[in-house]
Amino acid sequence: EVQLVQSGAEVKKPGESLKISCQASGYRFTTFWIAWLRQMPGKGLEWMGIIYPDDSDTKYSPSLQGQVTISADKSLGTAYLQWSSLKASDTAIYYCARLIYNLNGGKMAFGYWGQGTLVTVSS
Amino acid sequence: EIVMTQSPATLSVSPGERATLSCRASQSASSNLAWYQQKPGQAPRLLIYTASTRATGIPARFSGSGSGTEFTLTISSLQSEDFAVYYCQQYNNWPLTFGGGTKVEIK
Numbered sequence: 001e002v003q004l005v006q007s008g009a010e011v012k013k014p015g016e017s018l019k020i021s022c023q024a025s026g027y028r029f030t031t032f033w034i035a036w037l038r039q040m041p042g043k044g045l046e047w048m049g050i051i052y053p054d055d056s057d058t059k060y061s062p063s064l065q066g067q068v069t070i071s072a073d074k075s076l077g078t079a080y081l082q083w084s085s086l087k088a089s090d091t092a093i094y095y096c097a098r099l100i101y102n103l104n105g106g107k108m109a110f111g112y113w114g115q116g117t118l119v120t121v122s123s
Numbered sequence: 124e125i126v127m128t129q130s131p132a133t134l135s136v137s138p139g140e141r142a143t144l145s146c147r148a149s150q151s152a153s154s155n156l157a158w159y160q161q162k163p164g165q166a167p168r169l170l171i172y173t174a175s176t177r178a179t180g181i182p183a184r185f186s187g188s189g190s191g192t193e194f195t196l197t198i199s200s201l202q203s204e205d206f207a208v209y210y211c212q213q214y215n216n217w218p219l220t221f222g223g224g225t226k227v228e229i230k
Contacts, residue, residue, distance in 0.1 A: 035219075045159075045167065045210055047219040061218040062124070095166055100178065107214040109157035109172035116166055 002026040004034075004096050004114035011120045012086050019082035020117045022096030029077040030054040033099050033106040036070055036081045039116075040092045048094075050106050051079060059106065086121045093118050125150055125213050129222035135230040136201050144225045146194040146211035155215035158187055158196045161224075162207045170209075171196065201227070 007021045022034065035050040049060040053072040060070070072079045079096055093116045100111025126149040136142045146156070154174040159167040169178045171187035174194060184199040198205055206229055211222040 044224045045161075045212070045221045047212075047221065050219075059217055063218075100169060100172060104155075104214070107155065107217070107219065109169055109178075109212065109214060110159075110167075111169050111172075111178060113166035113168070 002098065002112045004098060004112055006094075006096060006114040006117045009118040009120070011122070013123055014086055014088055014121055016086050017082070017084050018086055018119065019080055020094060020119065022079045022081075022114050024077050024079070024098065027098075030074050032102050033108075034072070034079045035097050035099075035110060036068075036079075037095045037097060037110075038092045039095065048081070052106065053079065086119075088121050088123075090119060091121050124218055125152055125216050125220050127211055127213055127220050127222035129209075129211055129225050131225060132223070133226045133228060135228050137230045138203060139200050140230075142198040142201055142205075142227055144196040144209055144227070146189075146196070146222050148192045148194070148213055151191045152213035152215040154190045155213060156187075156189070156194050157212045157214065159210045159212065160205075160207045161210065167210065198227075
């Protein structure tokens with residue numbers, strides 16, 4: 001059974017750094033793209049970027065490029081999303097999600113989702 | 124970037140009735156279109172991909188249609204557990220983009 005288990009909720013101050021995780025199990029981690037998505041309070045879903053763990057090929061949303069870093073540790077079967085300097089506007093629920101099928105170079109629907117990580121940034 | 128526009132924003136439907144949700148792409152998404160259902164406090168769940176293929180375990184009352192720039196999600200007979208927010212997503216081009224969602228509420 002495919003499972004994506006995300007790290008717990010975080011409360012941070014503006015300017016602080018943060019790294020959240022998504023541990024995958026039930027499939028071969030290196031051969032499926034994993035994405036990160038954001039849902040701001042009361043809003044819709046926003047795709048942030050995606051990584052192919054086998055070679056760390058990564059694609060970012062143009063609106064978020066440079067603001068976050070997506071990485072993966074093959075030995076741990078874990079994907080990460082990190083910030084070097086958080087802003088209040090980063091307050092959101094962050095989801096990791098895996099493609100339903102490994103086709104089309106990462107452009108595919110998301111069939112498996114983590115439970116979400118709530119990040120609150122407040123002074 | 125392909126902009127996805129969903130309508131209506133809110134749909135009020137009685138249980139047992141049919142619901143029709145629309146999604147329009149600003150340029151062709153071919154058939155690379157997915158629909159998701161999200162309930163409060165839960166992660167989204169994939170319902171439909173490639174515009175019309177139901178994901179595993181999704182009831183037959185959910186159906187998708189369309190290609191290019193116009194897509195539709197139909198719920199043939201709404202059950203109590205179907206009241207939720209529905210999102211469309213295109214995966215034809217980078218960046219992958221979502222519509223703003225349609226909330227299906229009890230009439």
